[in-house]
Structures are given as C-alpha cells and as structure tokens.
Amino acid sequence: MAAIKCPSCKALLEPDETIGTETIVCTNCRSLIGIAKDRTQLLGHLSTDPTQTSLDSPLKIGTIGFVRGKHLRVTGIIKRSDGAYDWHEIALADDTNAVTWIWVDRGHFSVCVCEGKNCVSVDGTRDYKFQSQTLRLYDRAKANVVAAAGQFPFTVDIDRNSEFMDYIAPPYCASHEDGMWWVFEYVPTSEIETAFGISCNKPDGVGINQPSRYQQGRFAAGMVTIISILVLMVIHVALGSRSSENALIDGTVDLHDPQNTPPESFGPFTLDMPKSALEIEVSSPLDNAWTDLTLALVDQATTKTYWTSQGVEFYSGIDSDGPWTQGSRYQTALIRSIPAGRYMLLAHGETGTWNNGQPPQSAAVRIYLRSAPISNFLLALGLIITTGAIYVGLMYRYEAKRWSDSLYSPYVKRDS
Amino acid sequence: MKQFKKNGAVVIYGATCAVIVGLFVLADFTGYAVFGETPFGEKPDAQHTIIMRFHK
Numbered sequence: 001m002a003a004i005k006c007p008s009c010k011a012l013l014e015p016d017e018t019i020g021t022e023t024i025v026c027t028n029c030r031s032l033i034g035i036a037k038d039r040t041q042l043l044g045h046l047s048t049d050p051t052q053t054s055l056d057s058p059l060k061i062g063t064i065g066f067v068r069g070k071h072l073r074v075t076g077i078i079k080r081s082d083g084a085y086d087w088h089e090i091a092l093a094d095d096t097n098a099v100t101w102i103w104v105d106r107g108h109f110s111v112c113v114c115e116g117k118n119c120v121s122v123d124g125t126r127d128y129k130f131q132s133q134t135l136r137l138y139d140r141a142k143a144n145v146v147a148a149a150g151q152f153p154f155t156v157d158i159d160r161n162s163e164f165m166d167y168i169a170p171p172y173c174a175s176h177e178d179g180m181w182w183v184f185e186y187v188p189t190s191e192i193e194t195a196f197g198i199s200c201n202k203p204d205g206v207g208i209n210q211p212s213r214y215q216q217g218r219f220a221a222g223m224v225t226i227i228s229i230l231v232l233m234v235i236h237v238a239l240g241s242r243s244s245e246n247a248l249i250d251g252t253v254d255l256h257d258p259q260n261t262p263p264e265s266f267g268p269f270t271l272d273m274p275k276s277a278l279e280i281e282v283s284s285p286l287d288n289a290w291t292d293l294t295l296a297l298v299d300q301a302t303t304k305t306y307w308t309s310q311g312v313e314f315y316s317g318i319d320s321d322g323p324w325t326q327g328s329r330y331q332t333a334l335i336r337s338i339p340a341g342r343y344m345l346l347a348h349g350e351t352g353t354w355n356n357g358q359p360p361q362s363a364a365v366r367i368y369l370r371s372a373p374i375s376n377f378l379l380a381l382g383l384i385i386t387t388g389a390i391y392v393g394l395m396y397r398y399e400a401k402r403w404s405d406s407l408y409s410p411y412v413k414r415d416s
Numbered sequence: 417m418k419q420f421k422k423n424g425a426v427v428i429y430g431a432t433c434a435v436i437v438g439l440f441v442l443a444d445f446t447g448y449a450v451f452g453e454t455p456f457g458e459k460p461d462a463q464h465t466i467i468m469r470f471h472k
Contacts, residue, residue: 012440217426224426228433232440336449372444375451380440387432394425408453 006031007042007361016151018097019075032148034155034375044158046147057088058104058192058200061150065196067102067187070094076150081276082141085405091152099153099174102192103173103184107200108207109192110173110184119181120167120174128167128174130183135167135174137408138208166208170402173209186210206402214395225388231383238376248278249367253347255284255291255360263348269367275337277373281366282310283330288357289314290327292350293365299341306338312363315354 003014004024011028015035023043024033032043056079076091088104101112113131121129128135145158164177171186172367179181186209189200203210214221248269254261284291290313297306313327321382345367396411403409443450 213423213425217423217429220423220426221429224430228437231437235441235444240456275447277449278448334449334451336451337447370449372447373449373451376440376443376449379450380436383436384433387429387436391425391429 004033004035004040006033007040008033008045016075016093019093019099019151020097020153021151021154022154023146024074025076027149032156032158036076043156046145046158051125057090057149058107058109058198059090059102059196063196063198065192067192070100072100074150075099076152077148078145078152078156079147080143081146082143086146091150091338101182101184102187103175103182105207106205107203108210109189110171110207110209111187112182113172113185114181114183117180118194119183120176130169130172130174133169133172135169135172136404136410137165138168138173138406139166140164164343168209170209170215171211184209191345205404206398207274208402208406210402212395212398214391214398214404218395221388221391225384228384232377232380232384236372236374243371244369247366247368249345249365250363251345251347252364253293253349253353253363255349255362258349258351261348263294263296263346266345266365268342268344268348270342271338271340271369274340276340277370278338279332279334279368279370280308280310280335281330281332281368282312282363284312284360284363286312286314286329286357286360287316288355289351289353289360291352291360291363293363294348294350296346296363297343297345299339300348301341304341306335308333310365315357317355334370 003012005011006013006026006029008031009026009029011026013026013033015024022035024035025031025046026033030046034041034043053400059074059077061074061077065072072092072094074090075093078089078091079086080089081087087106090102090104091099092102093099101115103110103112119130120135121132122127140163142161142163144206145156148156148158162177163174167174167176172183173186174181174183177347185205189203193197193200207285249266251264251266253264280295282293290311292309292311294309295307299305310331311334312330312331313328314325315327316323316325319326345365347365349363353359400411401408403411442448
C-alpha cells in the first residue's frame, strides 16, 4: 500500500498493507484516518490532552516478541477507559499477518485465545462456559477510546461508547462486546518481559483473571492434609501399644507416723525409651483428711533424681442444703520425659485432717508406663488443621481481593 | 506432583505439614509428651532434702 497524507495535517503516513490496515493514527496530529480502497477519510481527532491520552503502554509500536508459540509484532495500541479506570488493548500481527490482541489491565497481561461469536457457550443452566469452565460475570460497563497509536485492520470509532461485559474463570476472561466474544488468557508479567525483552512495572493488585496459586494447589493441599492426618493417626495408634496396664510400681505408703517414718522405697524398674511418660496414680481411703506424697525417682546408675508430689484430699459433711462432698480419694498425673534408666521410687507422705476427720493410715501409689499421650496427637492435629485454615483463609483473601472492584462480587453481600 | 513443583504456596504448606508431622513422630518415638507435668528435676527443696537425707 502506498504512503498516504493525513487529511488533517498532511503528514506522510505509511499504512501496513500486510495486515490490511483500515484505521491509522497520525503520529503528528493524532487524527484517526480511515482507509478504504486507497481512499482516506478523517474519522476524528483524539484528544491532545497528555493527561488523558498518554498511552503509557508497556509495549510500544513495532516491538517484536515470541509469545506462546507465535512471533508477534505490535501494530496498534488503543487505550480505553470507563471513568477513572483505563486499560490497553494492543494489536499484534503474527507471522501470517493475522492480528491478535494483548489486553493490559493495571499491569496484568492477557493474550487473546479466542475471538468470535461462538467462543463461549451457554449450558442448560444458562451459565456461560469456556472450555468447560463456568464463567462468572465480573463487570458490565461502557468504554471510550481515549488514546490510540499505530494502525488497525478495522475501523476504530472514537465516538462510540460501547457496552461490554466481562466474565471470568481464571486464567480466562471473556469479554462480550458488539455481539462478539474475546477470550483472554492470563500471561505472567515475567513471561511478557522475556518474550519482548522489556522491563515492566509490577502489576497492581490481583488481576481479574489472574490464576490463584492457592486455588491451583487446593487439591494438592487437601491431599497433604489428609495424608498428614493419616500419618499422625497411624503413628499414634502404632506407638500406643507401648502403653502397659501392668504397673511398674504398685506399692503402699505407710502414713501412721509420717513425721518419723523414713521414705519408703519401691522398685527398681527399667525405662528403655530415650524419654518415657509415666502415669502416677495415688489413692487413699480418707475422709475429711488429706495426704501429700513426695515422690522421687532415683536413677540408680547416675543417682540423678526426678521428683514430684501428688496428693489426694476428700471432705464431706451435711449443711442446710443436705450432704456434700469435695475432693477425691483418687488422683492421677502424667509425668513426662523421664530419661531411660533403672529407677527406684522413694515415697514420703504428709497428712492432715479437717473437722474431726481421721488421718489416713496409708496411701497406694502406682506407676504405669504410658505412650506419648493423646495430647501430642491432638496438638499435632490442631496445628495441621490451623495450617489448613490459614491456607483456606489466604485463598479466600486472594479471591476477595480479585473481586473487590466488581459489583458482582460473591464475597460482598449487597442489599437486593 | 506438578502442583508441588510450580506452586510456592503448596510447597510451603506441604513443608509446614511435614515439619508438624515430623515433630510429632519424633515426640512419639522418643516418648516425649508435649503436655504433662514436668518432673522438678534435680533442684532440691525442703521435701526433697528430707527424702534424700533419709535415703542416704
């Protein structure tokens, strides 16, 4: 195609014959010029106000790149707006000179993967579908052309305030305008930078069709959660068999004269595990009295001593409300993390009475070997569930952020 | 597996779960109880001193 003159400023312009240019933007006066059968027609003037018409496009006219299997060359750029919100639609010619589009929304890039009336189907429930994915309405608005550069194989109408609807199913965004569908697939900024050899600003927020890594990984995260819980259960059940109902120590502490009685010794018994949990059970047939047993586990090899005290108390009486009791004659406690070794138990008691109660004469003490307790399992289970909840929370927050600019957000309740 | 290779969120989630399970397995294998009464150890107090005096 031969060079033409701008009807407005007479500047010399060179339409690209290979892409079948029908609209060219004068680089000198920003006029839009229509071309049909070698005849030119002034379609209108773009605003020269730089605050409105600054293209500030990340891709410039003539930039060449290789995107998803196609060599592409930027031939035209349109900047459109809906009020304060604007975006770029970039026309690119491939090796066969067919024109495709890249849509740039707040720094998020998407490449057109389908263009036509039948790109999107409607299923029996009247949902829009693209490649079996259900599209959800994100936005419905009208858009103006506020700036343009380069040339296009169709007529650009700057006076048209056309209505469009955007539907999303990440990574896709299907835009319906003038009876046509344009389906865009999200392209990460890093891929665009590599493809065109450019450096881009960081995208703003979450792109409306930007894939969520939380959504993409939800199946794997679910599997991890299930497997983790199964492992916890299997390990806990398997190691639970180490518990024994046979007491390591089953002794009776004489409490007749505890002040003048030396500690009684029981055992020895052996702990094989690097760390063992022991359940200590103390009981005494007391009434209106208490007893405290000081218990010391003495490692016979090292004389290292681990000690604790366990007590029982039981009171009863009758008042205006009738008979009452308080306390218990039986008490258990879990003593954790006793190292392996051969141990003796030393026990010494103290007693006391209340309200004419009789001091206890003896107390039974039993020690059982316990596997790691259920609290270990519950703690680990709680942490796994908490971690899963954080994952779900992050997924929710990501989606809420995506939909924050939409009037059709499923994350915001609106009065109908 | 593809999700693990390319998805940082899943990798972090999986690693966190693995650490939790690992610590649990370690605790259960070694007989460590996270909750429970810790023995008072070797620090003597009055009662302990009485017992040890008798013991000796």
